[in-house]
Amino acid sequence: AQSVTQLDSQVPVFEEAPVELRCNYSSSVSVYLFWYVQYPNQGLQLLLKYLSGSTLVKGINGFEAEFNKSQTSFHLRKPSVHISDTAEYFCAVILQYNFNKFYFGSGTKLNVKP
Amino acid sequence: DGGITQSPKYLFRKEGQNVTLSCEQNLNHDAMYWYRQDPGQGLRLIYYSQIVNDFQKGDIAEGYSVSREKKESFPLTVTSAQKNPTAFYLCASSIDTSGIPYNEQFFGPGTRLTVL
Numbered sequence: 144a145q146s147v148t149q150l151d152s153q154v155p156v157f158e159e160a161p162v163e164l165r166c167n168y169s170s171s172v173s174v175y176l177f178w179y180v181q182y183p184n185q186g187l188q189l190l191l192k193y194l195s196g197s198t199l200v201k202g203i204n205g206f207e208a209e210f211n212k213s214q215t216s217f218h219l220r221k222p223s224v225h226i227s228d229t230a231e232y233f234c235a236v237i238l239q240y241n242f243n244k245f246y247f248g249s250g251t252k253l254n255v256k257p
Numbered sequence: 258d259g260g261i262t263q264s265p266k267y268l269f270r271k272e273g274q275n276v277t278l279s280c281e282q283n284l285n286h287d288a289m290y291w292y293r294q295d296p297g298q299g300l301r302l303i304y305y306s307q308i309v310n311d312f313q314k315g316d317i318a319e320g321y322s323v324s325r326e327k328k329e330s331f332p333l334t335v336t337s338a339q340k341n342p343t344a345f346y347l348c349a350s351s352i353d354t355s356g357i358p359y360n361e362q363f364f365g366p367g368t369r370l371t372v373l
Contacts, residue, residue: 186366
């Protein structure tokens with residue numbers, strides 16, 4: 144069975160500090176990996192994705208993520224956060240044989256404090 | 258501008274009533290999806306459709322129904338059989354899978370349904 148785990152439901156951090164949001168997945172087949180961001184009462188916006196190639200992927204708004212196959216992880220990082228980064232972040236995977244079905248994690252709320 | 262629209266943004270209904278949530282896209286996408294979002298649970302797939310006049314159940318289809326009569330429209334009906342319908346509902350769409358290694362899903366702004 145496939146699953147996506149985001150261990151931290153909330154992450155408080157001060158402005159300009161670095162942040163890491165953790166994501167682990169379990170799957171018996173190869174996957175593609177995504178991070179989405181959701182601002183209050185809005186839909187989801189794609190931050191970045193890993194399909195193949197370099198395991199370090201860069202996305203919008205200064206975020207990056209690293210795919211670690213041995214640890215089945217895809218942690219999201221930003222070296223210096225802004226107040227405007229306050230949002231909920233979702234990790235998601237799709238299976239390489241079923242491109243229509245996304246498996247989402249439960250989300251991590253990032254709260255950036257001044 | 259291309260995109261996905263959902264209406265209404267907020268919806269209130271009384272217990273025992275059916276209600277239909279609208280989702281329209283002008284991205285010329287073949288596939289459309291409905292998700293339900295509850296606090297602390299992420300997104301759960303209700304139904305999806307890869308082509309007009311065809312759709313499949315997702316993980317939590319009970320108490321919901323959909324139709325796909327037009328490529329650009331995928332309305333979701335929350336029936337009285339859905340025991341706990343209060344939630345945030347998100348519609349998404351993506352291009353056809355054929356020849357493409359993945360489907361990026363584009364999301365609408367969502368509809369918040371509250372049952373009184």
